[in-house]
Amino acid sequence: MSELKLLSVVSEVYPLVKTGGLADVAGALPAALKAQGIAVRTLVPGYPVVKAALGRLEEAFYFDHLFGAPARLFAATVGGLDLFVIDAPHLYDRPGGPYTAPDGRDHPDNAQRFAALAAVASGIGLGLVQGFVPDIVHAHDWQAGLTPAYLHYAGGRRPGTVMSIHNIAFQGQFPASLVPALGLPAHAFAIEGIEYYGTVGYLKAGLQLADRITTVSPGYAAEILQPEAGMGLEGLLNQRRGVLSGILNGLDEAAWDPAADTFIPAPFDAGRLEARAANKAALQARFGLPQDPDALLFGVVSRLSWQKGLDLLMDGLGTLIDIGAQLAVLGSGDPHLTDRYAGSARVNPGRVGVEFGYDEALAHLIQAGADALLVPSRFEPCGLTQLAALRYGALPVVARVGGLADTVIDVNEMARASGVGTGVQFSPVTAPALQTALIRTQALWQDRTLWRQLQRNAMATDVSWDRAARAYATLFRDLDRERAA
Numbered sequence: 001m002s003e004l005k006l007l008s009v010v011s012e013v014y015p016l017v018k019t020g021g022l023a024d025v026a027g028a029l030p031a032a033l034k035a036q037g038i039a040v041r042t043l044v045p046g047y048p049v050v051k052a053a054l055g056r057l058e059e060a061f062y063f064d065h066l067f068g069a070p071a072r073l074f075a076a077t078v079g080g081l082d083l084f085v086i087d088a089p090h091l092y093d094r095p096g097g098p099y100t101a102p103d104g105r106d107h108p109d110n111a112q113r114f115a116a117l118a119a120v121a122s123g124i125g126l127g128l129v130q131g132f133v134p135d136i137v138h139a140h141d142w143q144a145g146l147t148p149a150y151l152h153y154a155g156g157r158r159p160g161t162v163m164s165i166h167n168i169a170f171q172g173q174f175p176a177s178l179v180p181a182l183g184l185p186a187h188a189f190a191i192e193g194i195e196y197y198g199t200v201g202y203l204k205a206g207l208q209l210a211d212r213i214t215t216v217s218p219g220y221a222a223e224i225l226q227p228e229a230g231m232g233l234e235g236l237l238n239q240r241r242g243v244l245s246g247i248l249n250g251l252d253e254a255a256w257d258p259a260a261d262t263f264i265p266a267p268f269d270a271g272r273l274e275a276r277a278a279n280k281a282a283l284q285a286r287f288g289l290p291q292d293p294d295a296l297l298f299g300v301v302s303r304l305s306w307q308k309g310l311d312l313l314m315d316g317l318g319t320l321i322d323i324g325a326q327l328a329v330l331g332s333g334d335p336h337l338t339d340r341y342a343g344s345a346r347v348n349p350g351r352v353g354v355e356f357g358y359d360e361a362l363a364h365l366i367q368a369g370a371d372a373l374l375v376p377s378r379f380e381p382c383g384l385t386q387l388a389a390l391r392y393g394a395l396p397v398v399a400r401v402g403g404l405a406d407t408v409i410d411v412n413e414m415a416r417a418s419g420v421g422t423g424v425q426f427s428p429v430t431a432p433a434l435q436t437a438l439i440r441t442q443a444l445w446q447d448r449t450l451w452r453q454l455q456r457n458a459m460a461t462d463v464s465w466d467r468a469a470r471a472y473a474t475l476f477r478d479l480d481r482e483r484a485a
């Protein structure tokens with residue numbers, strides 16, 4: 001098979017810069033695709049953290065004018081990732097995160113910052129960089145959403161375009177007054193182009209104009225055709241459902257390997273599950289919880305946001321306390337939720353422990369030490385924490401939505417009879433249903449022989465990237481053939 005060249009366009013990539021699962025996917029997919037004969041280059045903005053990680057650089061292009069000032073495009077290789085980095089200090093060189101200033105507010109020029117990302121991607125797609133002209137351009141989420149639009153309106157020969165949705169809740173909507181600055185033809189501002197309810201919609205543009213649309217689980221691909229999950233884009237997605245598919249994410253199995261995890265005191269595998277006890281004890285100590293091996297310890301590793309449903313856990317906390325369980329939460333985000341969790345830890349010392357912020361090492365300890373991992377999301381395109389939980393034998397207790405429903409096998413009577421359960425699902429996504437799930441989990445916990453079996457089932461689940469990479473490779477090759485025809 002001939003090698004296909006792919007440009008991945010994304011606003012964050014692990015391990016250089018990460019605010020969530022998008023970075024994990026963008027960081028892991030290139031290696032998995034390489035095994036499928038697809039050579040990936042990843043285009044990212046040159047935030048300070050990204051530039052600091054770059055070693056040997058090569059200037060690949062110089063822009064006299066990129067949304068307000070000159071800029072350069074660097075090519076570099078970091079940790080096995082072949083990167084293009086946009087060095088545009090006026091857009092990316094500033095304190096704060098990729099999307100927000102230190103005060104938590106969006107950078108005021110995000111429209112320009114991510115239009116620049118898409119415009120540069122389109123330039124590379126059209127042959128800006130000698131020696132790398134991609135066959136396929138793969139845009140991730142709203143930040144890269146204008147990429148298919150720039151390529152579409154450039155006219156002439158162009159690579160195939162794929163738009164992937166990791167989270168439809170963030171759509172990148174900006175005022176119509178922005179249009180002249182984007183450098184797209186005036187007629188692009190139309191319903192069949194970038195216009196979205198009178199505004200410019202970056203994700204909408206990508207979904208409208210890409211050759212293919214993917215999202216990160218089959219379940220979510222079906223859900224976003226409905227108004228409840230489509231968040232205004234369901235009409236467009238229904239029109240384009242013929243090119244929409246769901247490909248389940250994998251987990252970076254090198255980064256998440258319980259047998260070789262340097263973040264945890266006691267590495268283990270399915271044959272050495274008793275070693276988990278030391279991790280549980282360390283986790284309890286870290287969160288100020290009594291080191292009782294018999295207390296059912298629930299963990300949470302999450303962004304604290306409405307999506308993740310963690311307010312429901314607060315509403316149902318009484319049940320968790322009543323059944324004698326413990327809770328260890330690592331989260332960051334919504335200050336209102338942070339306050340609620342901090343309050344519950346104060347009211348329930350020795351039962352509820354919380355840590356706020358982003359802490360990679362602690363996330364690993366929770367997966368390795370908790371008995372069960374709670375993911376009560378209202379919607380979840382795929383979810384990666386439950387995949388890590390499966391691999392680490394922390395039984396996932398999840399809302400039956402999106403990718404959570406696709407990846408966890410509920411221990412119902414049938415699953416129990418055939419010995420295939422890997423966790424607990426609940427529905428609807430409400431506090432009472434979550435409370436019932438906590439009680440069900442506690443009942444399972446009473447039978448340690450069964451629990452061990454469930455842990456082994458969970459750990460045997462295929463969460464590798466291979467399966468996903470094969471599906472993406474087929475999609476990219478089909479599209480490439482279609483465009484060549």
Ligand SMILES: Nc1ncnc2c1ncn2[C@@H]1O[C@H](COP(=O)(O)OP(=O)(O)O[C@H]2O[C@H](CO)[C@@H](O)[C@H](O)[C@H]2O)[C@@H](O)[C@H]1O
Binds near residue numbers: 025167357386
């Ligand atoms: N406080 C903290 N400290 C340390 N690590 C933390 C953390 N909070 C979260 N993480 C880590 O961040 C990642 C979160 O990824 P998820 O896929 O679960 O959700 P997210 O909503 O960010 O991603 C979106 O994109 C991904 C990728 O497609 C989809 O799986 C998902 O459904 C969609 O919402 C995991 O690697 C997790 O361990």
